[in-house]
Amino acid sequence: MSKYEKIRQEAYAANMQLPKLGLVLFTFGNVSAADRNLGVFAIKPSGVPYEELSPENMVIVDFEGNTINGILRPSSDTKTHAVLYKNWKEISGIVHTHSTYATAWAQAQSSIPIQGTTHADHLTVDIPCAPPMSDEKIAGNYEYETGYQIIDHFKNLGLSYQEVEMVLVANHAPFTWGKTADKAVYNSAVLENIAQMAQLTQGINARAPKLKEALVKKHFERKHGPDSYYGQ
Amino acid sequence: MSKYEKIRQEAYAANMQLPKLGLVLFTFGNVSAADRNLGVFAIKPSGVPYEELSPENMVIVDFEGNTINGILRPSSDTKTHAVLYKNWKEISGIVHTHSTYATAWAQAQSSIPIQGTTHADHLTVDIPCAPPMSDEKIAGNYEYETGYQIIDHFKNLGLSYQEVEMVLVANHAPFTWGKTADKAVYNSAVLENIAQMAQLTQGINARAPKLKEALVKKHFERKHGPDSYYGQ
Amino acid sequence: MSKYEKIRQEAYAANMQLPKLGLVLFTFGNVSAADRNLGVFAIKPSGVPYEELSPENMVIVDFEGNTINGILRPSSDTKTHAVLYKNWKEISGIVHTHSTYATAWAQAQSSIPIQGTTHADHLTVDIPCAPPMSDEKIAGNYEYETGYQIIDHFKNLGLSYQEVEMVLVANHAPFTWGKTADKAVYNSAVLENIAQMAQLTQGINARAPKLKEALVKKHFERKHGPDSYYGQ
């Protein structure tokens, strides 16, 4: 058994969740799963339909973005994944989709305001939207710069990637991550759901206030931290 | 056969209806079924995926919120269920979801105006939205206080929990109830449908009037009370 | 074989189409199929879930609204069906639903403007919305009066029920009809689709003009009348 078998299987299974959760049309999405010991990740091959995916055709790439193992070309977004893995040491799964509602917020160049406990169950701040990139970065090493656009935006806002596991990239679409590929997929589905609720909330009451701080704190602590009491 | 078998089966079957009706993403919902003679209710365990549920892993809890029987930790919303059962003697089923449209109205901190007979077939007033809780209550016994927030709002509006079997909790999401767990699930699906119609109605005509009183009365009486003639 | 077998089968099959087409939640809809020679129609029993329907439990009713054959109570909307059959001699199928988008327009008390060829393929005018009924009519023989509310609105607008096979009843929901129950179901699905498109069109461009007369005429004549060339 190849030493890459585990992450290939993990990346494959996580990629196959995307169409089931209604998060992708055709091939508009990709998931990767990292092995921190080996310093590599397995990622969906570029442009291959979900029904033709298998654990074997996942591509193995290192954190510089070099293909290490695999016949097919990796996802065109591979360098964004590599940059995030290289800089954010505690994550081992990343998802990129063009899910409908989250992408609409990204196109509107707007962060998603925290207005309910569904949101607060997962993060305590607005879902950030990284600004459009400069023309130089776009014309240069685009996917690589996309990774740094996300990282720089987190630095500017003083956000922790371990507490906020999702971002919108303006005019583009969402990225999510987590300790595993499964958790990153979970975060993509949660983000899409929050994005839809926020869009509807705004339509019902354009002046709906943000969630009060006490409620943000309470709901987040129900699910996270030493005093959490959600789950088993 | 355990004396809890009946409500475990009932709670299990009712919980399994939620994903089928499109009312939950992942584990974002819970149903309980009460046995009034035994003074307990069966409720979904916290954070367990629907596909892993069984009648056996439903948790038995009394009306003070104490776990009586069961290995797993009960839903994090258990105390809200307990408070409602303790105070409202005629209900034996409660549902909590974060269904998309109803939650959007809750996030907008708005009651749902009665604008059509789909609404009037089920209740004669706007679907109430309990106001955000005080910081003290949130920081205190939160889920317990959520139950009283609902009960107090019904008292303030002069509503009967037997006539109005659904509520939004501002910034959070809906709760519904009924004489059985099945009826409470039915009410959750009806609420989501009414919430979607109301959101669309507002978009088409922001000044659409409420339903006239004669029509409210007529439609409610078709389905409820001594002269009802709906159903068999 | 009973002389009612044919319309019972027809009404049953047409009723079963409603959940498949996404037009009903629970039991919120009903279809009837008439036999003009016998002067009766078969209609869904009131409040019976779709999965429990059978040709046998369809109820046979005459055009005065009297039950002629059948054990169960007919749909609570039966008298509306009876009035329409009695007055409009050329129809043999009627459908009532609370489908989401069409009901939202009814709640908004607005006719649906003709803005595209999907609409013009089926009728040449706005989809009419009958006004709210008077309190006297509501308190009186409500379902019977609902039938006349529709008929009177068609008279007032100078519409032909043979050319316009659908209507919204303000604050309530749509009714559709046709030469067969199948055609009436088809019209319900078309109406829901047109209602959704019109709601979206209004959101994109609140001042979108109505379809020009030449295009209305052309599209309708492609599908209807002596020079039609749609279909086989």
Next chain:
Amino acid sequence: MSKYEKIRQEAYAANMQLPKLGLVLFTFGNVSAADRNLGVFAIKPSGVPYEELSPENMVIVDFEGNTINGILRPSSDTKTHAVLYKNWKEISGIVHTHSTYATAWAQAQSSIPIQGTTHADHLTVDIPCAPPMSDEKIAGNYEYETGYQIIDHFKNLGLSYQEVEMVLVANHAPFTWGKTADKAVYNSAVLENIAQMAQLTQGINARAPKLKEALVKKHFERKHGPDSYYGQ
């Protein structure tokens, strides 16, 4: 084996994709597949439900719109297909649907602004909306003129049909095309997705800017042209 077997099979398979992709209600759509050597295309018969389609009942038509082979009458939109094939030599597949979101934009008589990379992955300009036709053209050879309405609009805007493979026809609905029928179906699904995202984006931020030129260029070149690196 008939010389038309290949395009009949291709047109059949492509037509069957439409209901699976949620792009058609009943028979409101049609796909054709052309054989450039034979100078003909296979197209869906008019008004035949998808479940009754077979490769055998696809109709063979030449680029003047004359039926060459087949028992059934071809789609009522056949002449529009013929005109496009005749004038645009590099396409061999055409799709027409009334998909909900794209049709709403057509009814709003609005092109779809380019606001995100999902759009830029497929074309570098707004999705064009051909203006309403003159009354003379509508009353004349309507479907034939629809083809020229599209072609003239592309000429007026200086667009290449090889770079922009989709169009809205005002008050009507979308047409898409491509080198194969499969590619044209793909374009129809992509258009519907972009149309929905654009409608949502406008609702969130009515002043959302268009995509910056550098990003348009970058994303299009990732998928198209000599330096593309998307796919295998």
